[in-house]
Amino acid sequence: QAARRLAGWYPSEMARRKIRRRRYLQRQGFSYLRVRVFTGGLVPEAIAVQLVAEPLAAGERTCWPMTRDPSAAQDDGDVYTVRVPARRPASDFTARIIPEHPEAMVPLENPSVCWQR
Numbered sequence: 001q002a003a004r005r006l007a008g009w010y011p012s013e014m015a016r017r018k019i020r021r022r023r024y025l026q027r028q029g030f031s032y033l034r035v036r037v038f039t040g041g042l043v044p045e046a047i048a049v050q051l052v053a054e055p056l057a058a059g060e061r062t063c064w065p066m067t068r069d070p071s072a073a074q075d076d077g078d079v080y081t082v083r084v085p086a087r088r089p090a091s092d093f094t095a096r097i098i099p100e101h102p103e104a105m106v107p108l109e110n111p112s113v114c115w116q117r
Contacts, residue, residue, distance in 0.1 A: 019049075019097065019116040020077075024090040031086045035066070035095045035116065038077040044068050048100040049080040053092050066095065 023034040037049055049066040064082050072079035080095070097114040 019095050019114065022095065022116065024093075026086045029086050030083050031088075031090070031093075032081065032083050033066075033090070033093060033095070034069075034079060034081045036077050036079055037097060044078060046100060047097050050096050050098065051082045051084065052094050052096055053088060056088075 018038040018040075020036050020038060025032045033051055035049070037047075039047065049068070051064045051066055053062045055061055064084055066080035066082040069079045069081055084093075095116040
């Protein structure tokens with residue numbers, strides 16, 4: 001049943017998305033990150049934007065969901081923001097875009113994952 005629902009789900013526009021113009025601010029023990037995402041024609045519901053940090057020592061990477069700011073949307077893209085504890089420098093964080101579907105798991109090696117450059 002789930003396989004049938006997912007068969008036609010993958011949006012072909014995933015190849016045209018980009019992350020640009022990152023901003024970073026530290027204040028009162030928190031880091032605020034903001035990125036502009038060019039969606040390539042995808043609706044916001046078709047993607048998830050996340051902030052990723054590799055582990056400092058042995059362990060798992062940390063991933064925070066970013067929130068779309070509808071008031072900052074423009075024709076060519078959307079702004080996503082996140083607030084995280086200010087324990088690490090901005091260089092430790094990378095934003096990524098992944099296809100979003102409640103029944104899909106997208107491995108990091110999948111070419112549909114768009115990493116900030």
